[in-house]
Amino acid sequence: MSLEKRYTPQTIESKWYQHWLEKKYFHSKPDEREAYTIVIPPPNVTGVLHMGHMLNNTIQDVLIRRARLQGYNTCWVPGTDHASIATEAKVVKKLRAKGIKKSDLTREEFMQHAWEWKEEYGGIILDQLKKLGASCDWDRTRFTMEDKLSKAVLKVFVDLYKKGKIYRGLRMTNWDPEALTVLSNEEVIHSDEHSKLYHVRYKIANSDEWVTIATTRPETILGDSAVAVHPKDERYAHLKGKKAIIPMVNREVPIIFDRYVTMEFGTGALKVTPAHDMNDYEIGLRHNLEVIDTLNANGTMSEAAQFYIGEDRFSVRKKIVKDLEALGHIVNVEDYQNKVGRSERTNAIIEPRLTEQWFVSMKEFAATGLKAVETGEVNFHPKHFYNMYHNWLNEDNIKDWCISRQLWWGQRIPAWYYEGEVFVAETAQDALNQAQEKFKDKNLTLEDLKQDEDVLDTWFSSWLWPISVFDGFEKQDELKYYYPTNVLVTGWDIMFFWVARMVMAGYEWSEDLLGKEHIQKYGKQPFKHVYYTGMVRDEQRRKMSKSLGNSPDALELLDNYGADGVRFGMLSSAAAGNDILFDAPYDKTQKKTLSESEKCNQGLNFANKIWQALRLIKGWQIEDKKQPKVNTLAAKWMDNRFNQALERLDNSFKDFRLSEALMDLYNFTWGDFCSWYLEMIKPPYGEAIDRKTYEQAIGFFEKITIILHPFMPFVTEEIWHNLNIRKEGEDCIISQYPKVTVFDEEFLKTVENAKELITKIREARAKIKGLKKHTLMQLYVEKSNNAQLFFDTPNIKELIMKMGVLDVLEMTTTEPESSVAFIAGTEKYYLIVKQEIDKGAETVKLKKEKQRLEGFLIGIAKKLSNERFVNNAPEKVVALERKKQADTEAKIKLIEEQLKSLSL
RNA sequence: AGCGGUGUAGCCUAGCGGUUUAUGGCGUCUGUCUUACACACAGAAGAUCGAAGGUUCGAAUCCUUCCAUCGCUACCA
Numbered sequence: 008m009s010l011e012k013r014y015t016p017q018t019i020e021s022k023w024y025q026h027w028l029e030k031k032y033f034h035s036k037p038d039e040r041e042a043y044t045i046v047i048p049p050p051n052v053t054g055v056l057h058m059g060h061m062l063n064n065t066i067q068d069v070l071i072r073r074a075r076l077q078g079y080n081t082c083w084v085p086g087t088d089h090a091s092i093a094t095e096a097k098v099v100k101k102l103r104a105k106g107i108k109k110s111d112l113t114r115e116e117f118m119q120h121a122w123e124w125k126e127e128y129g130g131i132i133l134d135q136l137k138k139l140g141a142s143c144d145w146d147r148t149r150f151t152m153e154d155k156l157s158k159a160v161l162k163v164f165v166d167l168y169k170k171g172k173i174y175r176g177l178r179m180t181n182w183d184p185e186a187l188t189v190l191s192n193e194e195v196i197h198s199d200e201h202s203k204l205y206h207v208r209y210k211i212a213n214s215d216e217w218v219t220i221a222t223t224r225p226e227t228i229l230g231d232s233a234v235a236v237h238p239k240d241e242r243y244a245h246l247k248g249k250k251a252i253i254p255m256v257n258r259e260v261p262i263i264f265d266r267y268v269t270m271e272f273g274t275g276a277l278k279v280t281p282a283h284d285m286n287d288y289e290i291g292l293r294h295n296l297e298v299i300d301t302l303n304a305n306g307t308m309s310e311a312a313q314f315y316i317g318e319d320r321f322s323v324r325k326k327i328v329k330d331l332e333a334l335g336h337i338v339n340v341e342d343y344q345n346k347v348g349r350s351e352r353t354n355a356i357i358e359p360r361l362t363e364q365w366f367v368s369m370k371e372f373a374a375t376g377l378k379a380v381e382t383g384e385v386n387f388h389p390k391h392f393y394n395m396y397h398n399w400l401n402e403d404n405i406k407d408w409c410i411s412r413q414l415w416w417g418q419r420i421p422a423w424y425y426e427g428e429v430f431v432a433e434t435a436q437d438a439l440n441q442a443q444e445k446f447k448d449k450n451l452t453l454e455d456l457k458q459d460e461d462v463l464d465t466w467f468s469s470w471l472w473p474i475s476v477f478d479g480f481e482k483q484d485e486l487k488y489y490y491p492t493n494v495l496v497t498g499w500d501i502m503f504f505w506v507a508r509m510v511m512a513g514y515e516w517s518e519d520l521l522g523k524e525h526i527q528k529y530g531k532q533p534f535k536h537v538y539y540t541g542m543v544r545d546e547q548r549r550k551m552s553k554s555l556g557n558s559p560d561a562l563e564l565l566d567n568y569g570a571d572g573v574r575f576g577m578l579s580s581a582a583a584g585n586d587i588l589f590d591a592p593y594d595k596t597q598k599k600t601l602s603e604s605e606k607c608n609q610g611l612n613f614a615n616k617i618w619q620a621l622r623l624i625k626g627w628q629i630e631d632k633k634q635p636k637v638n639t640l641a642a643k644w645m646d647n648r649f650n651q652a653l654e655r656l657d658n659s660f661k662d663f664r665l666s667e668a669l670m671d672l673y674n675f676t677w678g679d680f681c682s683w684y685l686e687m688i689k690p691p692y693g694e695a696i697d698r699k700t701y702e703q704a705i706g707f708f709e710k711i712t713i714i715l716h717p718f719m720p721f722v723t724e725e726i727w728h729n730l731n732i733r734k735e736g737e738d739c740i741i742s743q744y745p746k747v748t749v750f751d752e753e754f755l756k757t758v759e760n761a762k763e764l765i766t767k768i769r770e771a772r773a774k775i776k777g778l779k780k781h782t783l784m785q786l787y788v789e790k791s792n793n794a795q796l797f798f799d800t801p802n803i804k805e806l807i808m809k810m811g812v813l814d815v816l817e818m819t820t821t822e823p824e825s826s827v828a829f830i831a832g833t834e835k836y837y838l839i840v841k842q843e844i845d846k847g848a849e850t851v852k853l854k855k856e857k858q859r860l861e862g863f864l865i866g867i868a869k870k871l872s873n874e875r876f877v878n879n880a881p882e883k884v885v886a887l888e889r890k891k892q893a894d895t896e897a898k899i900k901l902i903e904e905q906l907k908s909l910s911l
Numbered sequence: 912a913g914c915g916g917u918g919u920a921g922c923c924u925a926g927c928g929g930u931u932u933a934u935g936g937c938g939u940c941u942g943u944c945u946u947a948c949a950c951a952c953a954g955a956a957g958a959u960c961g962a963a964g965g966u967u968c969g970a971a972u973c974c975u976u977c978c979a980u981c982g983c984u985a986c987c988a
Contacts, residue, residue, distance in 0.1 A: 013950075197986090204988085222988060235988095272987040284988075346986070394915050395983055404984060499982085546922095548981075579936075580923045584916085586981075588923075590937090605937065606923085612950040623947035667925075670936065685947085692946055773942095773953065780945055862932065870929090875968035884929050884969090891930080 010625060010729070014618035016569025016611070020721040024137060032075075032740055033142045035082035037488035043079035044492040045071055046473050046534075047143065048505060049151065052087040052125060053094050056135035056561040058543040058551045058589060059498060062581060065574045066540060067496045068141050069665060072717035074493075075142070076744035082489055083142060084476045086149035087130055091417040091465050092186050092194075092352040098124045098416065114415050121416050135562065140570045140720050142740075149476045151468035152417070159480040160418045160468050161433050163516065168431040172368050173410075175422075175429065179288045180409055182360035183350040184306030188413040189364055191464060192406060193503050195348040195357050204343035205328060206274065207336050209234060212250040212259050218243070219338050221273030223345055224283075225331065226323040229256055229312040230301035233279040235290060238264040240275050254336045255327075256313050263294045285359050302358060320358075365411040365420060365461070372511040373405040379510050384532045388663040389584040392499055392539050399503050408508075410464045417462030424457045470508035473533035474516060483520050490517065491529055494536040499584070502539070509533050538663050541586035543577075545600065551589060556599060559591040563602035568611045571719035575610025578718065579673075581666050613673060614722040617715075620681050621726050624704055628695035637809050638700040640802035641687035644758045645707050648679055650750040656714060657747060669718050676711055683762065687806065705730050710745050757800050761807055764831040768811035771829055771838050774849075785815035785839040787823050794818060794834050815839075828905050833894065835901050846909050853909070857902045860895050867892045 027033065035042075045067050050060060067083060075081040098121045099109050109117060133148065149156060167173040180189040205225045208217040218234055234251045236243040243262070250259040267290055268277045281291030282300040291298060301312035308315045308323055315323045331337050348357040377400045379385045380393055387393050398404065411420060423430045423438035428445060432438040435453055443451050471480070473495075479486035491513070497505060513533030518526045543551045543558075551558035564573050581587050591600050652675040659668035688704060690696045709730050712723040716739050727739035768786065772778055786807075788794050798804050798818075808816050819837065822828070826837035827849070867888055870876050877885055 010947095013948085220988080224988085269987050277988055279988090286986090286988080345988085389916090391916060398914065398983055503983095542981085544981090582924065585924090586917090590922075608950080609937065612948095615950050616948065619948035619951085621947080626947070666923090667935095670924080674935070681948090682952090689947095769953075859932080866932065870969075873968060876929095877968085879968050880929070887930055 010618075010622045012622075014611075014615040014722065016571060016614065016721060017566070019725050020138075020140070020570055023721050023724045024140065026738070027142065027740055028145075030736070030738065032738070033083070033144050034146050035080055035144050037485060038080055040078065040080040042489050043071070043074035043081045044084075044489045045082075045494055045496070046084045046476055046492055047086060048495065048497045048501070049086045049088040049149075049469060049472065050132050051090040051093055052129040052132075052150065053090055053097055054087075054132045055553075056132050056139075057553060058558050058561060058577075059540075060132065060136070061139060061561055061564075061573065062540050062543055062577045062587065063496055063498065064136055064139060064141050065577050066538060066665060068139070068574075068720075069578070069717040070494060070496070071142055072720060072740065073660065073744065075740065076713060076716065076742065078743070082144055082147070084147045084149065085133055085136070085141070085143035085145060086147075086472075086476065087133065087151070088465055088469050089125075089150065089152040089417060091412055091414050091462060092183075092188065092190075092350075094121065094125070094129075095414050095416040096186060096353060097128075117415050138562065138565050138570060140574065142720075147476065151465065151472070155478055155481060156468060156471070156475045157418045158433075159471055159475045159478075160463060161421045162480050163471060163512075164421055164463065164467075165431055165433050166516075167367065172371070173365060173431075174368065175363065175365050177361060177363050178366070178409070179285045179359050180362050180364055181348065182304070182358045182362065183353055183355050184302075184304065184358055185353040185355035186350065186414070187304055189360070189362055189409060189411065190350060190357065191409050191466075194351045196351050197346045197348045199344050200347040202343050202345055202347070204273070204341050206338040206340070207254070207278075207331060208338050209251040209254060209278075209336070211246065211262075212252050214249070218246065218251055218262070218276050219274045220276045220278040222278055223343060224324070225327050226308070226315075226320050227280045227283045227301065228253060228278065228327065228331075229308070229314060230280045230282050230299040231258070231260060231278045232281060232291065232297040232299055233260045233263045233294065235263050235265045235268050235277045235279050236275060237268040237270045238266060240268075240270050242275060254331055254334060261294075261296075263290075263296075265290050265293065282361060283359055288359070288361065298361065300361065302360070304360075306355075306358060364409050365422075365459075365463075367408040367410055367467075369405045369407050370402065372508075372515070373400040373402065375514045376400050376507045376510045379514060379532055384530050385510055385534065386536045388536060388538045392502065392537075392584065395499065396502060396507065400507060408464075410467045411459075411461040412464055413460070414462050417465065418468065420459040420461050420463060422459040424459070425451070425455055430456070466504050466508060469505060470512040473509055473513060474520065479520055480516070487521060487525060490521065491532050492534045494538055495534040496538045496540065498542060499539040500542065506537055536663070539584050541581060541584055543587045543589050546588060546590070546593070548586075548588065557593070559589070559600050559602040559604070564591075564604065564607060567602060568604070568607040569614065569721065571614050571722050572607045572609075572611035573604075574718060575613060575669065576604050576607030578666050578669050579609065580606055582664070610719070613677070614719060616677055616681060617712075617722060617726060620685060620708065621729055623685060623689075624701070624708065625729065627690065627701060629698050629701050630695035632695075632697045634697045634699045636802040636805045638688045638697065638703075640758075640806050641684055642700065642703045644687075644755070645680070645684045645703075647750040647755050648675075648758075649707060649710060649745075650747050651752075651755060652679070653714065653745060654747045654750075672715055672718065676715065680707065680711060687810065712739055713742055713744060716740065754800075757797065757803065760797065760832050761803055764807060764834075764836070765810045767829050767831040767836070768807075768813070768838065771827055771840075772812070774827075775840060781812060783812055783814035786811065786813050787815075787817055787819040787826070787837040787839075789835040789837075790818040790820050791834065793832075797832075797834070822908065828908065830898060830901050830905075833897060835904075850906060850909050853902050853906055857899060857906070860899050860902070864892065864895045864899070867895065 071081050071083045101124060102109065102120060164173065181195045183190050202223050204221050204223055206219050206221050207225060208219040210217055220234060231253045246262045249262050251262055252259055267286060279287045279290050279296060281288045281296050281298045283302065299311050301309055302320060303309045306320050307317050310316055315326060328337065349355065350357060377397060380387060380396060421431060421433060423435065425442050430438040430441040432441060438456060439451060439453055442456060443449055473492050474480065474486060477485040477489055495506065510533060514531045517531040545551055545557040549555060549557055590606050591604050593600050652671065655671055656668050659671065688700050709727060712727045716723040724739045804816055823837050823839060825841060826839050828835060828837050870888055
């Protein structure tokens with residue numbers, strides 16, 4: 008068998024993914040094993056893979072693969088959500104390109120088109136996840152709008168309605184004039200934008216006086232129904248009982264006094280437009296003001312505006328300023344910056360609008376959500392995200408959840424109207440029965456009832472996801488096995504859309520579905536842990552997004568570095584919860600972000616490094632002969648060191664510190680295994696290796712591929728298969744994760760000392776000009792108890808001789824002729840050198856080291872001479888400082904001796 | 912404006928009261944194509960731990976204020 012000189016991910020990755028799929032390793036069925044479950048935060052069905060997804064899904068895959076290796080029955084459920092607004096917008100756009108308007112279609116026809124669109128384009132992202140290596144149970148792929156999941160949605164809607172937790176009401180809502188739907192608060196993004204503040208004067212009726220108001224939205228003047236001032240504002244006290252005349256429409260409106268007005272802002276006088284401003288609406292309620300809706304749903308002026316009817320609000324803004332100016336109403340215009348809300352999906356500026364909507368009452372839900380995290384039934388990683396969670400959920404801030412959307416793509420609200428009454432039911436027939444009973448009229452038919460035109464918010468589907476993907480609302484056999492899920496991995500930006508609401512849903516329904524006994528044993532929570540990933544940002548700290556064009560192409564990255572490389576790159580710099588500044592360079596001439604990354608390249612290099620280790624081992628001839636002493640020691644060390652590393656690794660996983668886990672593995676594999684262990688056992692050129700050592704090496708390597716597998720699944724699977732002849736059905740992905748066994752820390756320290764000594768020998772050798780790599784040298788160590796103890800360690804001498812390329816290593820009581828001295832640990836060594844060494848350079852180096860140590864010593868002495876330190880600090884600490892002092896003094900003494908002999 | 916997170920070498924990161932004049936990695940610089948690997952090996956340089964005060968015998972670590980940055984919430988029209 009010959010191995011490629013370099014590791015090339017491309018062919019290898021697709022080969023193994025295919026193999027895993029064929030073997031159905033990702034598929035889960037309930038059995039006697041303990042389950043480990045993750046439900047994917049369903050990406051938007053219209054979406055394509057971006058950097059955030061890659062980070063997020065890499066983490067989920069790492070957790071799932073490790074659990075699988077540990078013997079859990081792992082189930083990672085993939086799927087997508089139907090994203091009503093985004094998808095409907097895409098479908099409308101596509102139809103428009105074909106010359107079809109949504110308004111020309113019936114609801115059923117439109118839905119037909121939408122489903123066709125979904126079948127054609129939806130779920131591309133899931134295929135892309137396969138390229139990343141995601142080991143999702145694809146047989147379980149779900150979609151929030153499929154039949155069963157939709158049924159669940161209707162079921163909980165009816166349930167909440169019956170419990171009085173859902174209500175319908177007239178409210179000021181966030182209206183998206185482009186998507187023609189209302190949005191929840193969370194779907195509106197507020198940001199500072201440049202605008203102008205217009206000072207406009209209104210005439211006071213029956214007087215020559217004027218009152219000047221300030222507004223950023225002069226087009227809404229046409230809908231004004233009052234001018235408000237603060238009750239304590241003396242400037243305006245005399246206007247009590249007077250009326251102001253709204254320009255152009257010449258409407259007389261009252262001047263009202265309300266404490267909402269800020270006296271210091273603008274002129275202290277506020278125009279009140281109850282139909283188009285949240286706060287004005289509240290004022291309107293208090294003062295019983297007229298609500299004049301001057302805007303149509305699509306953002307054009309309505310009949311009620313009287314002017315500019317049918318024109319868009321933004322062109323009207325320009326026009327009305329000119330017209331007001333001509334009429335002498337504009338006092339002045341200043342540049343201004345204010346917060347403008349835009350739709351997360353369409354980017355349209357949101358209009359506050361009074362509409363009838365369905366709401367979920369949140370007070371109780373919020374308390375449940377908070378408690379779940381407070382009690383530790385749900386754990387956040389990192390913990391501090393609880394602050395943000397609390398901030399949103401506490402009773403002062405929580406707002407009822409508006410769940411209706413004026414769209415067609417989604418679950419249609421199961422409410423039917425007849426004669427002003429509403430009937431909420433899972434089916435039309437049920438609603439009809441209710442209506443017949445209510446009206447005592449058996450002759451009512453389905454035609455008499457009118458179903459609500461609106462659909463439900465997409466998140467009203469996704470909050471059920473941890474239950475509904477197991478068809479939990481219908482039957483509970485699978486839910487019993489997989490619920491609660493283990494961990495949810497998500498960006499903190501959707502903490503409220505998702506995490507909070509999923510927790511609420513879990514607590515609301517799990518007991519009804521699973522029964523008291525199950526809940527007492529396992530809990531109500533939908534997941535035990537929430538791992539919040541950071542945002543992936545560019546070098547300027549902007550969130551990487553498609554719209555900004557600052558993101559590299561995810562698929563190109565995968566092509567360039569392999570999935571293993573990209574996974575490494577994403578994770579190595581992603582401490583939990585911290586944002587990642589991804590290092591893809593921006594090309595100014597091409598004006599785009601390149602699909603290149605040093606971080607991913609490091610991952611590819613790492614894959615190649617392990618590949619090279621494989622080539623080395625597989626290149627050895629094997630012979631049945633006695634194991635050399637060095638190799639016995641090497642094996643003992645590797646075994647201990649492996650367990651030490653594994654223990655650290657387990658701890659990192661326990662705290663969800665995945666990047667630390669990966670970096671530890673990287674250092675262990677590259678440093679300890681490749682650079683030290685393989686060098687220790689490497690036979691001299693041309694010689695064969697003994698069978699025992701060979702088998703041990705294969706054994707260690709195999710364990711390494713297993714613990715590395717969750718992070719870099721492809722290269723490890725490939726190497727694992729090359730290490731041994733494997734039977735059908737044996738694969739790295741389903742092999743057994745090693746368990747930590749005891750390790751000898753003292754022994755490990757001894758070998759570390761040996762490694763330090765070897766490094767020192769190599770340094771000393773490197774200074775000798777023209778020295779051949781294999782030239783054997785002689786080393787003496789000054790006799791001492793410590794030295795005796797050190798070299799008594801079985802086989803340590805042989806190890807140092809091999810790694811240091813020595814033929815003599817002995818104790819001495821005198822300084823040998825023509826030698827250079829150095830210190831390793833607390834021992835003094837002499838390396839026999841027949842050649843002159845650069846005394847000057849050596850002296851400089853030693854003096855520098857001496858200086859450093861003396862500085863260190865001063866620090867310690869300061870502490871020890873401080874009486875309060877000696878008296879107050881714990882004895883242990885003082886003793887430690889004393890030991891540090893003694894050790895440092897000894898070292899300085901050795902250096903001084905060396906300097907003396909150099910000057911001779 | 913209120914609240915919260917973060918701030919450690921050019922970049923990422925560990926440490927979160929004394930084992931540290933600060934950990935590891937990337938990058939940089941200097942050698943070396945050494946029989947697995949130049950996607951490598953061997954070395955080196957690079958940090959007054961955001962700033963200023965305070966608590967303490969002792970602070971990167973705790974407290975206060977400030978600055979920067981990222982958010983959340985609420986907005987003065």
